[in-house]
Amino acid sequence: MKIDGITNAQEFFKVVDSCKGHVELLTGEGDRLNLKSKLCQYISMTQLFSKSEELHLEIIASEEEDLQKICKYLMKYEDM
Template sequence: MKIYNLDNVDGFFSVLDQCKGVVELITPDGDRLNLKSKLCQYVALSKLLKEAKINDIEIVAYDPDDVHLLFHFLMEDKR
């Protein structure tokens, strides 16, 4: 799932905390960071802020309920 123009980073991390399964951020280098890990969340956030680029990230959620939860958050966040 590609995410564009993520404005509510705190809300996004809050939704990640509600996810039951593994959710990964895929870096431009192809590395996969487990976003359920707080350490990986900080690493991902610092990398995104360093590159000043939170407008195009790719994440993978393996649990269908997590996909629904993330999708719902992203759609609500755009209103």
């Protein structure tokens, strides 16, 4: 699932932490960051909250229900 940007880190990472499987952030450079790791969460914040038009980020979840949970969260706050 591709993402454009996230405005509330605390809420987003609560959703990620509640996931059962692996959740990764795939950067435009091909790096994979484990979003369930607190260290990677801090590192990924610079990319997640970047306003760059050229930013290409993708969330990868190992469990379908986790992907649906993240998608539901993103759609909920996309309209705000």
